[in-house]
Amino acid sequence: MNIIVPVKQVPDLVEELEIKEDGTDLEREWLKYKMNEWDESALEEALQLKELHGGTVTALAIASGDVDEMLYTCVARGADRVVKITGDFEEHHDSHTAARALAAAIREQSYDLILTGVQAADDLDGQVGVLLATYLGIPHISVVSGIEVEPMTHTATVRQEYAGGIMATFEVDLPAVLGVQAARAIPRYAPVSRVRQAMKTAHIDEVDATIPVGAGITVRRMFKPESTEHAEMLEGDVDEIVNRVVEILRERGIWRA
Amino acid sequence: MTAVEPERIHEKEVAIQDGVDISGHWNRMFDERVIWDFDTSKLDEVTQIEGAESLGACYQCGKCTPVCPVDHVGDYSPRKIFRKTQMGISLLQSADLWLCTTCMNCLRVCPKEVNMIKIMPAVREQAVLAGNAPTELSQAFENTFRYGNPLGEPARKRADWAKDAGVPVPILAQIHRPVDILWFVECYPAYHPRGKDAARGLARIFHALGVDYGILGVEEKCSCDSQRLAGEKGLFEMFAEHNIKMFSKYQFNTLVTADPHALNAFKHEYPKYGGDYSVLHYTQFLAPLLDRIPFKKSLPYRVTFHDPCYLGRHNGEYEAPRRLLEAIPGIELTEMARCKANGYCCGGGGGGMWLDSFSRPHVSERLSERRVREAVSTGADVLAVCCPYEISRFEDAVKSTGNEGKLIVRDIIELIDESMRG
Numbered sequence: 242m243n244i245i246v247p248v249k250q251v252p253d254l255v256e257e258l259e260i261k262e263d264g265t266d267l268e269r270e271w272l273k274y275k276m277n278e279w280d281e282s283a284l285e286e287a288l289q290l291k292e293l294h295g296g297t298v299t300a301l302a303i304a305s306g307d308v309d310e311m312l313y314t315c316v317a318r319g320a321d322r323v324v325k326i327t328g329d330f331e332e333h334h335d336s337h338t339a340a341r342a343l344a345a346a347i348r349e350q351s352y353d354l355i356l357t358g359v360q361a362a363d364d365l366d367g368q369v370g371v372l373l374a375t376y377l378g379i380p381h382i383s384v385v386s387g388i389e390v391e392p393m394t395h396t397a398t399v400r401q402e403y404a405g406g407i408m409a410t411f412e413v414d415l416p417a418v419l420g421v422q423a424a425r426a427i428p429r430y431a432p433v434s435r436v437r438q439a440m441k442t443a444h445i446d447e448v449d450a451t452i453p454v455g456a457g458i459t460v461r462r463m464f465k466p467e468s469t470e471h472a473e474m475l476e477g478d479v480d481e482i483v484n485r486v487v488e489i490l491r492e493r494g495i496w497r498a
Numbered sequence: 499m500t501a502v503e504p505e506r507i508h509e510k511e512v513a514i515q516d517g518v519d520i521s522g523h524w525n526r527m528f529d530e531r532v533i534w535d536f537d538t539s540k541l542d543e544v545t546q547i548e549g550a551e552s553l554g555a556c557y558q559c560g561k562c563t564p565v566c567p568v569d570h571v572g573d574y575s576p577r578k579i580f581r582k583t584q585m586g587i588s589l590l591q592s593a594d595l596w597l598c599t600t601c602m603n604c605l606r607v608c609p610k611e612v613n614m615i616k617i618m619p620a621v622r623e624q625a626v627l628a629g630n631a632p633t634e635l636s637q638a639f640e641n642t643f644r645y646g647n648p649l650g651e652p653a654r655k656r657a658d659w660a661k662d663a664g665v666p667v668p669i670l671a672q673i674h675r676p677v678d679i680l681w682f683v684e685c686y687p688a689y690h691p692r693g694k695d696a697a698r699g700l701a702r703i704f705h706a707l708g709v710d711y712g713i714l715g716v717e718e719k720c721s722c723d724s725q726r727l728a729g730e731k732g733l734f735e736m737f738a739e740h741n742i743k744m745f746s747k748y749q750f751n752t753l754v755t756a757d758p759h760a761l762n763a764f765k766h767e768y769p770k771y772g773g774d775y776s777v778l779h780y781t782q783f784l785a786p787l788l789d790r791i792p793f794k795k796s797l798p799y800r801v802t803f804h805d806p807c808y809l810g811r812h813n814g815e816y817e818a819p820r821r822l823l824e825a826i827p828g829i830e831l832t833e834m835a836r837c838k839a840n841g842y843c844c845g846g847g848g849g850g851m852w853l854d855s856f857s858r859p860h861v862s863e864r865l866s867e868r869r870v871r872e873a874v875s876t877g878a879d880v881l882a883v884c885c886p887y888e889i890s891r892f893e894d895a896v897k898s899t900g901n902e903g904k905l906i907v908r909d910i911i912e913l914i915d916e917s918m919r920g
Binding site: 253255256257271273275427429430432433434435436437 | 626627629631633636639640643644645650651652653654730731732733735736
């Protein structure tokens with residue numbers, strides 16, 4: 242079972258976010274980045290599947306920022322191979338560009354399964370897996386929270402969880418792209434000595450993916466939530482407040498007695 | 499383990515001893531059972547780890563059990579850990595691995611020098627590498643790795659506490675001159691709300707005494723001693739290298755810290771990585787300067803003092819904090835039964851700060867709660883501390899044991915500062 246996990250970094254919310262002057266992006270100079278948490282789940286699920294069925298796990302990332310450190314952390318967690326996609330794309334590309342670049346890099350690889358995080362916290366777009374599967378011409382299921390692989394029939398049985406506690410089970414032919422909502426275990430900790438060892442000994446393969454810039458989304462305006470109205474604070478003793486509450490309920494037509 | 503094999507049973511058909519016929523099954527003898535007849539694989543699993551060899555030296559005298567702080571609230575001690583490995587229970591897989599606070603009271607009394615201060619980090623390191631560290635501990639490791647502090651606070655805000663100190667706090671990168679004292683602030687004083695109170699107090703004391711000092715500010719990262727003792731050696735090494743590099747950028751005579759855990763790292767561990775400094779805990783630095791501290795107000799407190807494990811047992815300092823307390827006008831010092839070399843642990847050391855919910859099912863109450871009850875029983879109205887882990891642990895314990903209003907918890911810094919401010 243050879244599994245590919247595309248991973249990316251998102252801004253770490255430990256630092257306060259600021260918006261660039263032109264109002265279309267974050268002020269990125271002081272940002273700290275961390276691995277997208279859904280990607281961490283996808284990697285964990287891949288490592289668990291490898292432990293069950295053997296094979297390899299490859300983590301794949303588009304070159305930007307301190308992506309090397311993230312890839313070394315993937316090695317420390319148990320990835321067999323890490324690949325960095327280089328090319329002529331902007332530092333902060335959208336899902337469409339990312340999916341094209343990933344597809345170009347993955348097309349040349351052999352794989353049984355591609356696990357993506359279902360979405361990333363920075364754009365909540367959730368389209369990388371969908372587009373990647375489309376470009377590769379293979380099936381895709383998103384928002385997956387349980388994966389069982391059947392190596393004999395080369396299929397996977399996956400679960401989706403809906404609102405209200407309803408579950409759905411799908412069977413899908415492999416290779417396929419699955420968008421992971423949650424892994425079967427909490428993403429494992431990468432011991433620092435392993436990360437440091439990986440930094441010294443692991444090799445990051447580089448794949449060039451020159452791709453046409455995809456038509457994606459354009460950010461027109463980025464802004465912090467603006468408060469329009471404030472809550473009315475009721476003051477006075479208990480009777481006054483209760484009378485006022487009753488009055489408000491009547492005014493709004495919520496209570497008709 | 500098997501029952502005694504028949505060939506090891508010796509019974510003479512006719513036995514005559516000193517002319518008396520003692521034939522019969524009462525002359526039955528067994529071969530001596532040598533230690534290797536037991537399954538030692540679980541003990542070997544521990545003793546083959548570099549640093550953990552001394553567990554094998556335990557001869558079960560049990561002196562450690564009554565002084566082990568965890569045994570007071572649970573069922574635990576080095577002797578018991580050894581016995582369990584003999585019985586085939588793997589320490590690497592057991593919750594026992596994470597309950598030791600590395601307080602060192604066992605080593606103080608152990609005639610065989612079974613050294614849990616070395617055993618625990620060595621065995622825990624193997625568990626961390628195997629991915630078996632408790633989740634909340636891993637979170638503290640991850641926070642330290644990412645932000646330079648286990649609390650998960652922004653690295654950029656490491657010196658923000660200084661803004662409200664009321665006195666200037668010199669940052670070495672900004673002052674461009676040698677200093678006498680490099681004050682290593684450390685994480686809890688830099689970020690924890692109650693730790694910051696003490697950090698600001700110490701800045702005011704330094705200012706009043708005219709101490710020539712500077713801090714590293716955002717260049718400082720966790721000393722990582724507790725992470726090391728909790729099994730994250732790689733993290734410790736990475737941060738030791740970082741801090742040593744930062745220290746090498748500046749000229750100073752002495753390192754001073756308010757955190758006994760940092761003191762311990764600088765005294766005993768950093769030299770192994772090329773960082774050898776003259777280091778003092780703030781109590782050791784201030785005690786000789788006592789007659790220069792401008793005390794104003796008399797504090798009408800009955801105070802009892804909790805010895806931090808890493809200042810007392812680990813680094814042999816019992817007198818400096820007591821000298822400071824006794825010098826504060828109005829304070830009456832009373833001792834708890836367990837004090838100085840036999841001081842009871844607060845539960846925060848060796849990673850205990852980040853194992854609270856993991857430990858809860860294994861203990862009847864927190865070590866800090868047991869200690870607060872002891873402090874209350876002395877009739878003291880202030881529990882004085884001088885380790886930044888203790889202030890929050892004991893304040894929480896005062897509340898959870900229903901002693902709110904009976905006991906307040908103060909760093910010695912805060913008491914000095916309170917008297918100085920008048």
